[in-house]
Amino acid sequence: RAKIAASSKAGASYKMALQDTEKGVVTRFPPEPSGYLHIGHAKAALLNDYFAHELYKGTLLLRFDDTNPSKEKQEYQDAIVEDLALMGIKPDKTSYTSDYLQILYDYGVRMIKEGHAYADDTDQATMQKERFDGIASKNRDLSVEENLAIFEEMKAGTEKGVKNCLRAKLSVDNPNKAMRDPVIYRCNVDTPHHRTGTVWKIYPTYDFACPIVDSIEGVTHALRTTEYTDRNPQYQWFLDTLKLRQVHMWDFARMNFIRTELSKRKLTKLVDAGTVWGWDDPRMPTIRGVRRRGMTIPALRDFILKQGPSRNIVVMDWTNFWASNKKEIDPIAPRHTSVDAANAVKATVINGPEKAYTEDKPKHNKNPAVGTKRVAYSKNLLFDQEDVKLFKEGEEITLMNWGNAFVRKINGSSPITDIELELHLEGDVKKTEKKVTWLSAEGQDLIKADVWEFDYLMSKDKLDEGDNWEDFVTPNSSHKVEALCDCNVTDLKEDDIIQLERKGYFRVDKAAKGDQPLVLFGIPTGKTK
Numbered sequence: 001r002a003k004i005a006a007s008s009k010a011g012a013s014y015k016m017a018l019q020d021t022e023k024g025v026v027t028r029f030p031p032e033p034s035g036y037l038h039i040g041h042a043k044a045a046l047l048n049d050y051f052a053h054e055l056y057k058g059t060l061l062l063r064f065d066d067t068n069p070s071k072e073k074q075e076y077q078d079a080i081v082e083d084l085a086l087m088g089i090k091p092d093k094t095s096y097t098s099d100y101l102q103i104l105y106d107y108g109v110r111m112i113k114e115g116h117a118y119a120d121d122t123d124q125a126t127m128q129k130e131r132f133d134g135i136a137s138k139n140r141d142l143s144v145e146e147n148l149a150i151f152e153e154m155k156a157g158t159e160k161g162v163k164n165c166l167r168a169k170l171s172v173d174n175p176n177k178a179m180r181d182p183v184i185y186r187c188n189v190d191t192p193h194h195r196t197g198t199v200w201k202i203y204p205t206y207d208f209a210c211p212i213v214d215s216i217e218g219v220t221h222a223l224r225t226t227e228y229t230d231r232n233p234q235y236q237w238f239l240d241t242l243k244l245r246q247v248h249m250w251d252f253a254r255m256n257f258i259r260t261e262l263s264k265r266k267l268t269k270l271v272d273a274g275t276v277w278g279w280d281d282p283r284m285p286t287i288r289g290v291r292r293r294g295m296t297i298p299a300l301r302d303f304i305l306k307q308g309p310s311r312n313i314v315v316m317d318w319t320n321f322w323a324s325n326k327k328e329i330d331p332i333a334p335r336h337t338s339v340d341a342a343n344a345v346k347a348t349v350i351n352g353p354e355k356a357y358t359e360d361k362p363k364h365n366k367n368p369a370v371g372t373k374r375v376a377y378s379k380n381l382l383f384d385q386e387d388v389k390l391f392k393e394g395e396e397i398t399l400m401n402w403g404n405a406f407v408r409k410i411n412g413s414s415p416i417t418d419i420e421l422e423l424h425l426e427g428d429v430k431k432t433e434k435k436v437t438w439l440s441a442e443g444q445d446l447i448k449a450d451v452w453e454f455d456y457l458m459s460k461d462k463l464d465e466g467d468n469w470e471d472f473v474t475p476n477s478s479h480k481v482e483a484l485c486d487c488n489v490t491d492l493k494e495d496d497i498i499q500l501e502r503k504g505y506f507r508v509d510k511a512a513k514g515d516q517p518l519v520l521f522g523i524p525t526g527k528t529k
């Protein structure tokens with residue numbers, strides 16, 4: 001995997017990216033356990049892993065940024081651990097911002113004592129307006145004693161306490177609005193924390209906790225997406241004011257895709273509303289979702305690391321994402337045959353074999369390592385209605401993996417019910433216009449399959465300012481057709497990836513079992529989607 005990026009142009013730019021790496025590199029991936037990881041998070045995680053492990057042989061920390069119990073859950077935390085493992089990312093240490101709540105509280109007290117923080121009970125709307133207009137809060141000059149007393153009330157979650165928050169006394173009207181007295185502590189008395197229960201009724205904000213914990217944990221390079229760039233001076237201010245060990249900041253571009261929302265809040269809404277089947281729905285841009293759709297981990301890693309550590313935010317098309325997957329799966333996906341069950345056309349081969357028989361054939365005609373499958377031959381075949389619709393009586397066609405045949409008779413029309421064929425195995429397969437797939441109705445047990453195809457969840461490439469995203473959720477984004485497959489598909493297991501000849505690539509979501517059909521999900525190839 002190191003080779004992938006290091007040998008490409010991106011590899012060179014990675015080398016240039018970080019400064020002061022001589023004394024070792026410690027990076028961290030700081031997810032909030034408030035949802036499942038999406039492909040944007042995968043970029044952040046892989047970059048941190050790449051710098052720490054591949055490029056500098058340093059240390060990667062996984063830190064759960066868990067200071068908002070209203071949004072966080074054990075379920076999400078567990079899923080994040082699993083998904084990182086799935087991507088081949090092995091953090092050297094795992095920690096939790098909630099492990100530092102006492103230490104952070106002590107820093108909060110120190111901030112007050114040193115005159116760097118004040119308690120504020122200004123209502124949210126007013127505070128927002130004052131910050132925007134550069135107006136000082138009426139509480140900005142409370143005394144240290146008053147601030148300490150209110151902070152204690154906040155800590156106890158009293159009626160007076162919960163009306164307050166604690167703000168850093170940084171600036172009233174700095175042109176950089178992130179520097180205007182940011183909130184550093186707020187109350188949350190109602191929701192128990194998934195790790196610390198009801199011990200704490202006040203929680204630090206990310207702005208306050210992050211520089212402190214980064215510094216304490218020995219992080220040398222803190223990677224953040226560019227939307228935090230405005231907050232870098234604020235991060236620096238906390239380090240300076242509290243005389244903490246310095247940390248290098250390094251910004252990289254967020255990853256965005258067309259027709260895709262990458263906000264946990266919105267994704268949670270899609271899950272809760274039942275628009276999708278869950279966080280691992282194949283339409284979801286989560287790591288689990290794209291995997292369930294048929295993305296392979298090597299292709300995912302490649303794709304992301306090849307973006308390089310650039311700061312230019314681009315909205316990506318899904319084309320290259322799936323094209324990189326196709327390169328991975330095409331050489332190894334076993335090939336099978338299916339016929340759409342609706343309006344399948346029966347064919348009689350008038351000079352076909354009297355008795356059905358089977359032959360072993362390669363599952364992949366360019367890669368013998370994929371193994372062999374049984375192909376059944378007989379007088380009774382099945383075809384796709386869509387193919388037969390185009391046949392003309394007297395025409396010579398090619399039956400894939402068998403040979404040529406003449407179309408002798410076509411019965412019925414829309415739908416065509418049955419046809420007669422005459423084998424012409426001496427015919428030149430290069431001269432026919434139509435190469436069609438078929439299945440023998442005898443000599444094998446055909447297997448039922450539910451074949452799913454999916455659309456984008458969003459119906460507009462890129463939302464405009466003022467668009468309400470929920471108005472652009474695609475109404476029907478999943479489509480199922482029933483198919484019949486060759487007998488060999490009974491051996492397929494969940495997660496296997498196959499090609500159905502002339503139809504595309506599919507991931508097995510459920511193996512066929514008894515009466516239960518095989519469940520296949522179409523994998524985009526990058527051509528159309």
Ligand code: ATP
Nearest residue numbers: 030031032040041043044225253254255262263264
């Ligand atoms: P969301 O908006 O989905 O809630 P977040 O940034 O709040 O995302 P975190 O769990 O705090 O979610 O993110 C963990 C890390 O992943 C952070 O370093 C964050 O900057 C990074 N990250 C989040 N979204 C993206 C993205 N689209 N592209 C690259 N990195 C991202």
Ligand code: MG
Nearest residue numbers: 031032065206
């Ligand atoms: Mg966040």
Ligand code: MG
Nearest residue numbers: 262263264265
């Ligand atoms: Mg966010």
